[in-house]
């Protein structure tokens with residue numbers, strides 16, 4: 001069997017295996033769960049998914065993870081997370097969970113290339129960027145439409161871009177884009193930002209940043225690349241076409257829980273419901289990080305949940321002897 005994983009062509013089929021603890025996801029939550037489970041000699045196996053390191057791999061630096069007073073390059077933090085877990089015996093497999101059966105134990109997880117069974121399962125599949133769902137968005141993704149300023153900002157040197165959104169991510173990424181772009185216009189559907197005050201202050205004072213308030217993007221236009229956006233003022237209904245080179249969309253996240261629908265209790269937004277921080281509705285299945293946390297959404301909080309999930313998995317397995 002052959003499949004593409006993060007630009008890598010992977011081939012071959014394996015039998016899969018039975019493991020004590022299977023971790024789905026290699027973001028901060030999955031990495032930290034792997035470290036704790038490995039130190040507890042539970043010999044965890046991590047299915048990394050498409051994004052080794054999770055959303056951290058989409059940014060350049062992390063400045064607010066404790067222990068690194070000068071900040072740390074995101075890739076270096078990922079490498080360190082992984083190396084630390086591997087030091088205690090955690091194994092990482094580049095594969096994607098495609099189907100799970102949580103109705104009986106051992107739990108079954110199918111991937112593109114194998115079938116695994118596990119005595120305990122830690123779900124750390126994180127969250128993904130929310131889409132605008134407007135005409136042109138899908139067609140022009142990678143051709144001027146982006147969800148990651150750190151990944152794509154470089155391509156917009158001396159160009160004009162818009163940032164869609166009004167929260168922390170939109171403003172933070174808008175500020176980041178000023179390193180490259182000639183002008184950054186933040187388009188927000190309300191008349192004030194939701195971002196933290198210190199970010200708002202930086203954005204309002206930045207000479208390269210402009211704002212368009214009470215406005216939504218209704219269409220992204222362009223043939224082979226983004227050429228313009230159609231905007232609608234939500235108060236007046238007035239429409240106009242604005243020529244633009246790039247569209248960066250930061251309008252929130254959706255949890256990666258499609259796989260678990262009907263098997264685990266999810267909240268109305270699709271996040272896994274947890275009690276005692278990391279316990280799901282199925283005993284032996286634990287959830288950690290953004291897949292179960294719409295509120296804090298940080299590297300440190302996700303890593304904290306990963307550690308807690310591994311500790312709970314150990315309690316669960318030792319209670320049943």
Ligand SMILES: Cc1cc2nc3c(=O)[nH]c(=O)nc-3n(C[C@H](O)[C@H](O)[C@H](O)COP(=O)(O)OP(=O)(O)OC[C@H]3O[C@@H](n4cnc5c(N)ncnc54)[C@H](O)[C@@H]3O)c2cc1C
Pocket residue numbers: 024025026027028029030047048049050051052053054055056058059061062063064065095096097098124125126127128148149150256259288289290291297298299300302
């Ligand atoms: C651009 C950007 C900048 C950020 N900057 C900061 C910052 O400075 N400081 C900070 O604290 N936080 C920052 N964050 C937030 C931080 O990255 C997240 O809070 C954190 O990564 C969440 O960790 P997680 O492990 O829960 O999930 P994620 O990081 O989302 O990881 C999810 C993992 O699950 C895997 N996965 C998904 N589905 C499957 C599947 N079916 N099978 C197998 N694997 C699967 C993915 O491949 C990935 O490895 C930033 C986020 C972004 C996007």
